Amino acid sequence: MTANVPTTETFALYGTDASAEQTRAAFREGRVPVAVYGMGKIGLPLSLVYAEATGAVTGVDVDPDRVSALNGGINPFDHEPGLSTLLSNLVADGRFESTTDGEAAATRARVHVIVVPTLIDESDAPDLSILEAATETVRDGLEPGDAVFVESTVPPGTCADVVAPILASGDRVPGEFGLAHTPERTASGRALRDIRGSYPKIVGGVDSESGRVAEFVYGELTDNEVIRTSDARTAECVKLFEGVYRDVNIALANELATLTDEFGVDVVETIEAANTQPYCDIHTPGAGVGGHCIPYYPYFLLDDVNERAPLIRTAREVNERMPGFVVETLVDELAVDGGSVEDATVALLGVAYRAGIPEARASPAIDVAHRLDRLGATVLVVDPVLDDLPEMPGESVSLEALESRDVDAAVLVTAHEEFQSIDWGAFETEDASGGGKRRGIPVVDGRQALDLSGTAHRQYTVGRGRD
């Protein structure tokens, strides 16, 4: 089944001599079929924004369960506002369909959008294997005049040196098809809003015509402006520079936070005051940096220049050290009352990499759990937002069940809203001295999220110190 594509000839964008009006009419009438490869957190909302504009979009994925859910109008990402309604409407109207048959979709499509995972391997080197596989699928259906857009975040030079040679290893030769990098500036939890135009859209082609085609297409999708860079490599670096800017600035906040006691100040209060003038934008210290973006992007840049990029590399090391800082602080706090971590039952609050987002990739909570486990602690893992925990030490406990457990300490890594309803009195005990005095537990707050004043607990907050 082809999503609503009229039987008339489809329209080639790359190298066309049609007028802008003719091109826009063809795009909006569905005569430029689009295939999007990767029906994930970014690929699905992106596909639906394309389908709103063109009415002829096929979402390709290798996961048959994902494909059948989408064709049934079932949205796998219920944390994304507006996505469920948009998906069911576009499927019902025949403007979007999904398939595992990537080659058939590639044969029909005139625009190919690749937004599959780009990861790092165990030695922190970029892993582009999934991108290469998706590119081979596109190659097998590529026609003269087609345009290929790489939305996945990639190391510099990937479009020209990795994607283009694969595309050209089929029947097509360079210059017959367009290729551009069109990076995603989308945060999970606000995907549709971001894709529709929270920020200018960056596009960069491997040649001028590719850049022109990308600029046209995204000009049809975004409510914001389209910034066309000199080439694809520049667009690749724009995305990575944004990411390392964030990693470096989070690292500065984290390094300052580890010196809270030495400075003798509330570092978070100090940062907030420092940021009141426009030349300072120190970020927020925390228990670490997770997700599929910020922890990875520095390694995409460092891959070839590691020895000559000490700031980027050191920032990564500072951020990767924060789970250790949090655990060392917990050990110290337990020792204040003569407690020891190897005998302790520790509640680990929050595994998702960011509050409210059901995603645990590269979450610092996983490192915190391993460190506590290696020290002999019993770890109770609580995350009301994640349906399934990633592989990690510890016993999964519901928020409700936690309050009936004997807990000797707690560490908050992710500030889910649900943690505000915890009855902290449940973890107080009768003080041995009697007289109705209550005994509390040490709590390390990795996200400045808790207020335990009025309880007997002893709170250490990353960036603020001991209460």
Ligand SMILES: NC(=O)c1ccc[n+]([C@@H]2O[C@H](COP(=O)([O-])OP(=O)(O)OC[C@H]3O[C@@H](n4cnc5c(N)ncnc54)[C@H](O)[C@@H]3O)[C@@H](O)[C@H]2O)c1
């Ligand atoms: N998630 C974000 O916040 C975000 C933001 C900006 C950029 N990005 C980038 O977008 C890209 C995708 O990230 P994501 O979070 O959507 O990933 P995801 O893991 O949510 O989804 C990826 C999807 O691709 C599918 N897939 C795997 N191999 C495939 C193939 N050969 N052909 C077709 N589909 C295939 C998977 O089954 C999965 O459904 C990455 O490069 C990421 O860096 C992500």
Ligand SMILES: CC(=O)N[C@@H]1[C@@H](OP(=O)(O)OP(=O)(O)OC[C@H]2O[C@@H](n3ccc(=O)[nH]c3=O)[C@H](O)[C@@H]2O)O[C@H](CO)[C@@H](O)[C@@H]1O
């Ligand atoms: C388009 C795109 O790629 N968008 C990305 C996406 O990034 P993301 O979804 O990965 O989320 P981030 O907010 O970057 O958080 C990552 C980790 O860093 C921790 N953190 C964060 C800020 C801070 O001051 N201190 C911290 O410790 C946090 O807890 C979490 O673990 O949206 C961001 C805008 O929201 C963008 O900037 C970023 O490019």
